[in-house]
Amino acid sequence: MDLTAPAIELTDLDKFYGTFHALKGISLTVAKGEKVVVCGPSGSGKSTMIRCINQLEEHDGGTIRVFGTTLDDNVGLIDEIRREVGMVFQQFNLFPHMTVLENCTLAPMLVRKTSRADAEATAMRYLEKVRIPDQAQKYPGQLSGGQQQRVAIARALCMQPEILLFDEPTSALDPEMIAEVLDVMVTLAQEGMTMICVTHEMGFARKVADRVVFMDKGEIIEEAPPEDFFGNPKSDRTRLFLSQVLGH
C-alpha cells in the first residue's frame, strides 16, 4: 500500500445484478485528504459504487485501486483494504449485543491485535471526539438514533482508517439529530480525513466538499467543485435533481 498514490482510483467500473446494469463504467479518482460528496436520485448506484470500494459488493469489470493496490479476488488483499477503509451505514448497524465500548474495541483487538487497554483508551478518545464518552457502557438499543450513528462513526475511527465511506449517514435520523452527526463529520473533514460521502445534505456538501459527484442510472453525469456544481450545473439532469432537492 502506497500512501503517496491516490487514495481511491476507480476505472471503468462495471457492476451487474443479474442482467441489470447497476454501474456503467464509473471512473473516479479521490486524492488523499480529499472530500467527495456523491448525490443522485434513488437507485442511481451510489451505494453500489461505494460498497464496491470495500468489496461488500463484488465488481464485474474495471479496476479499483486503493492507495495504488489493485483489488482482485485475492482475499488477503480485501482484508488489507478493509483495515484502511472505514464505513458508516445509513442504518448504523451497531452490534446490539455489545456495549458501545465493546463495539469500538472489537475490531482493533481482533483485526489489529491491539491490547485491550490500548483499544479501550483509543475507543474512549474517539467517543470523546463524537461527544458521547458518558455512553460507553450502554447498549446501542439504549441510545437515540443520532447517538447510535455517532458511535458507528467512532467504531469506524477506532480502526484508524485512512479513508471513511459514508452511505447516507443522516437519512435514517430525525431532523433534530441530523445536525449532531453532521457536526462530527465536519470536524473529521477539517482534520483532513479522506472521505467519500453519499448524502443529500447539500449544506454539508457546500461546506466541506472538494468535489460533488452527481450520479444517475449507474453513470457519473457531472463532477465539479461545490461552487460550480450548485452555481452553474452543466447537465439538465443535474439541474432537475438540484431543483428537486433544494426546492423545498
Place this chain on the structure above:
Amino acid sequence: MAAPSIWRSKRFRGAAIQAGFVAVLVALIIGATLTARANLSAQGLTSGFGFLWKSTGWEINFTLMETTTTDPYWWYLLMGLLNTLFMGVIGLAGASILGLIVGLMRSGRNPAARLLGTIYIELFRNLPLILQLFFWYALANALPNPRNSLAFAGALLNARGIYLPGLVIGRGTVALAVLAILVSAALAVWILASRRFRQIEPTRQRRLALCSTAAGLALAALAVVLGHDPSQPWITMPKLAGLKIDGGFRIQPEFYALAIAIMTYGAAYVGEIVRGGFKAVGRGQMEAANALGLSPWQVFSRVRFPLAFRAMLPILINQYVWLIKATTLGIAVGFSDFFMVIASSITHSGQTLEFIAILMGGFLLINFSLAAVLNRLNRAIALKGHQTTGAT
C-alpha cells in the same frame, strides 16, 4: 396530601391476589388428597409411600450404577430417573450439534448442502417419532448374530449390541472422571462467555479457559489411574467366546436405538430453529463486521452466531422440554427410563396412583429445572434497550 394507603398500592394488591390464589390451590389439593385417602382405605387399599423401602425382586436391564434385585423401589426409581437424564443429556446434545449442522447447511449458499439439509428435515420431521424408533431398533436387531459380528477398529457390532474396547475401571471412577470433565468444560465456557471476564485480555482469557479444561482432563486422568485395580489389565477388548461376546464395553440396542431416534428427530426441529435464528440476524450487522475487516470465522463467532443464538433460545427451550418428554417412548423398545421403571413398578406393586404421582413429579422436576436454567440464560443475554435497528 396524606400518605397513600397500603391498600391502594399496586404492588401490595398484586401480592395479595397471588397469596390468596396459592392458599385456595393448596386447600383444594389437601382436601382432594384427604378424600382420596379416606376412599382408598375404605376399599381396603393401602396408600402412602412406605412401599418405597421394600425390595423389588425384579431386574432393570440398563442402569448406570450397580443394582440388584434386593434393592428397594426408591433406588430403582432413582436409577430410572438417572437413565432418563442420561438419555436426555445425550439426546439433547446430539440433537443440538446435528441440528446446528443441518441448520447451517440450510442457511448457507451451497445449493447441494441446502438440498441435503432440506431432504433431511423433510424426512425426519414428517415421520412419527415412534416409527423412527422402531426403525432404528429393527435395524439394530437385524444385525448379524454374535458369531458373525461385524468388526470395526476393535469394536464388534451385532444384534446384541455394540461392543467397544473399554477401560477396566469401576462405574464410580467413570462418574468422577465425567464429572471433572463436564465441570471444567462448563467453567471454560463461562470464562469465555461471561461478562465478568470481559475486563482481561482476550489472550489471557483463552489461556485461562484452556487451563481449566486441562485441569479437568488431568483430574479425570488421575481418577482413572487411582481407580484402576492394579491386578487387572488396563484395557478389555471384546472377543467372541462361544456363542456370545466376552469383554469390552457393551452399548445395548434399546439404548442406542432410542438415542439415535431422539437425536435425528430432534435435529430436524433444532435445524429449523437454527435456520430461523440465522435468518433473524440483520444483514447490516454482518456487513458492518465485514467492513471492519473481521475474518469470516470472526464474523460468525462474534456477531452472526451470538445474535442468531439469542433469536433461537426461547424456541429452543420449548423444543428441549419436548424432547425430554419424548424419551418416554423408550418403553416401546424396552429401554428402562424413568417411565418404564414406573410402569414395571406399578405392575409389580399395584401402587398405581403413588407411582403416577412420582412419575409426574419427576418429569416436572426435570423440565422445570431445565426451563428455569435456560430461561435465566435467556434473560441474561437478552438484548438491552429498544431494538430500533438490527433484525429486519
